[in-house]
Amino acid sequence: MARYRALALALAASAVLALPARAQVLQRLTVRQLTLAADTTTPHTERRFHLIVTARVSERVSRLENIDLPLLASLELLGDQVTTTRNAQGTTYREVITVVAHHAGTTMIAPVTLDAVDARDGKAKRYFSNSLTLNVQGPGVLATAGPELGALARGIFDVLAWLVGGVALLAVVIALLRRPRRPAPPAPEPLPPAPLPPRARTRADALRDAALTLRADPTRASALHVRNAVRRMVGASDAETLEDVLRAIPDDEPMHGLLRALERAAFTHEADLASAVRAAIDRLEAMSA
Amino acid sequence: MNAHPQRLIDAMATTIVGQRDVVEALMLGLLANGHVLLEGPPGLAKTLACRTLAAALGGEFKRIQFTPDLLPSDIVGTRIFDQHERAFATVLGPIFANIVLADEINRAPAKVQSALLEAMQERQVTIGPQTHRLPLPFLVMATMNPLDSEGTYALPVAQMDRFLVKIDVGYPTRDEELEILERFAVRDTLPLEAVATLDDVARWRAQAHDVHLESKVKAYIVELVASTRERERAYIDYGASPRATLAIANLARGKAFLGGRDYVVPDDVRAVAPLALRHRIGFNYRVTTDGVGVAALLDRLIAAVPTP
Structure with a gap:
């Protein structure tokens, strides 16, 4: 269970914090559909259910990159299955995420995002799915x-x-x-591209979510996941150490402080861990204010 | 006195122009209780750096110039017959010092190198029937000149492994060379006063030894060393030994301690890994013929291992 919780936090933190990176390459796509659904909107605690992300694009591609899942902090991730199918109409991406809720109450799941270059006008865009509100019931x-x-x-x-x-x-x-027989209705017009929401998720939003993640699970593992997610947010690769990352963003002093605080929380000794995690949360909250 | 190691580094900087990496590597060797091998052309302040460190510590410094006719007894000492006392007396060799500079170690034959390296490993010397412990701290700094290979005896791999770190001493930058000119052209090097004691060194070592090494960082070190046995097979005949793993861990603790931290971060490991790996990997001739270079290949190896 702890392994899954850690996995959930890792995926959640990395998904939320995966804002466009320094060297991100966007796919050129005609996005026809991006939806987030659940097989039930009134799940019971301790009973697994599924979230389903569906994206349809007109192009035939082997995979869809830059799809970011929202933070699933209130749910535990049990599994994740992605299928990508291609046909004459394009590509359909379907991701089924098996989750379980541990606490009753209303949970809002933020939209899934897809970053891509719109093939129609050549502009980089962020597409958003619908959000989802779950009313988690107590045990049945x-x-x-x-x-x-x-x-x-x-x-x-x-x-x-x-x-x-x-x-x-x-x-x-x-x-x-x-029912009387009627002539077949004309084929529906293709859906217009999903309208862009008024405000894209900002770095502050991502850092606020990271602070919540760390506050909910103030462990070394969680600190390490948030650290890695923040590093990805600033465009660091897996091979780069902290000094490499700091050199790449020489003028961002607050981010320097945050990265150092997260490094401490990830690697310090047990006696200092709680204090180090608190310091990291303080930095995250200060930067997301 | 309760000095901080940074004070020692700053004091050395008053004598040594530039060469911050060399000074820091010497400090890391001192903190990790390991010996240091410096390789570089003549005139790059290798000897001066060692002498300055000894002076800044107030410890005893001895220099041994290695030559083809050197004997083991010239290093460890010997027993001579005292005519007045009508008994054998032990004369301790120059290895009995806190900091020993073994200059051009590859100019002496294998049996002399072995005598030194055994003393380095066991930190004691047996002369006749008596065993003598070497003073603490005991740090050997050996130099090698890469330019004159004629009449030299290459250090065997097993003996290279005894050195905790190997430092490639490079030429100074133009600005540093200008500073050398301004600082030393008009007067001799000023003798450095001691800014720390041998007790300080013992205390620093204990503190550095207690620096926390998180399990993910340990795994990173193991992965780094393992990568020297698995990657770049076209250029590497054999990878680093587990002694390299221990060396990197100890050096990283020292690096964290110098940085004022009581925990190691991946940056510490990344910074010290070349020092511990450079002389423990069997690079083959293709590194030279293909124009890759040892330093670049090491960087490539290290960069290929994801940080935790």
């Missing part, structure tokens, strides 16, 4: 009941589900038989 009857009662309730539920399903199917068949 089946989850809280004893095993025998749970089995009985599940049996009743299955019978009712079959009955309701059967009635619905019958209603659909009757409706189809009674």
Whole structure:
């Protein structure tokens, strides 16, 4: 479980903080669709459900780069599966993220973003999906009941589900038989590109999320993930050390201080860890204010 | 006195123009209790740097000029017969000092090099029936001249491995050379007063030894050393030994300590890795014939390993 939590934080932090980097190369795409959905908007705590990201572009590409997932700080990531299919209409990207919520309440998931050069006008754009609001319910009857009662309730539920399903199917068949035949409607016009939202996510937004991540999980592992995410945000590669990164951004003193604080939080000894993480959170909050 | 190592570095800078890397590497050797091999053409202040460090520490300094006719007893000492006492007396050699400069170590034959290197490793010398412990701190700084290879005896790989660090001493920049001219053309080098004591060194070593090395940084060090055995096979006959792993860890702790930290960061490892790896990797002739160069290849090896 801890491994998944760490993975979730890593993905979340890296996703949120992955703002355009120094040497980012954007794909040239005609984005037709970018959506974020869930297989339920009222999930129960401790029951897994799925978030589904779908993107459609007119070009045939082997992969879609620069898709950034939102911060899933209130959910635990259990798995992630990406499929990319190509056909005559272009490319469809589908990512299914298996998650579980541990706390009841309303959770808002920020939009997924896709950075690309718009093939129609040649301009770099950031496309946003819809956001998603989840109303996480407490544990359901089946989850809280004893095993025998749970089995009985599940049996009743299955019978009712079959009955309701059967009635619905019958209603659909009757409706189809009674429906007068009409000429096929014209093919729908292709969707216009997703409108750009009024404000793109800023560095301050990303740093605020990073502060929340670190505050929620003030461990060394979390500090290391946030450190790596901030380094990616300023365009550092995996091979670069702190000194390399600082040299690349000579005039950004606040960022120097933040990177140093995160370096300390990631590598200091146990006795100093709590203080180092606090110092890093203070820096993150000061820069996101 | 409770001096800080930076004070020692600053004091050395009053005598040594430039060569900050050399001075820092000497300090790292001192903190990590390891010996230092300096390679560079004549006239680049190698001897002066060693002498200045000894003076700044108030320790005893001895210089041994290695020549083809040098004998082991010329280094470690010997027993001579005292006519008055009618008994053998032990005369300790120049190795009994805190800082020993072994100048042009590759000019002496293997048996003399071995005598020195055994003393370096065991920090004690046996003369006749008696074993004598060497003073603490005990630091050997050996120099090699890469230009005159005629009449030299190359150090065996196993003996090179005994040196904690190897420093390539380079030529000064134009500005530094101008400063050398202005500083020393009109007067001799001023004798340096001691700014730290041998007790300070012992204390610094204890503090540097306690510097925290996080598990991810340890893994990074292991990965770096392992990469010397796995990458760049066209240019490397054999990679670094586990002694290199220990050396990098100790040097990185020293580097962090000099930086005023009690924990090591990947930058420390990256900075000291060339010092510990340069002489422990078996580079083959293609490094020269292909015009790659040892320093560039080392940089490439190190840069290829992702930092934690």
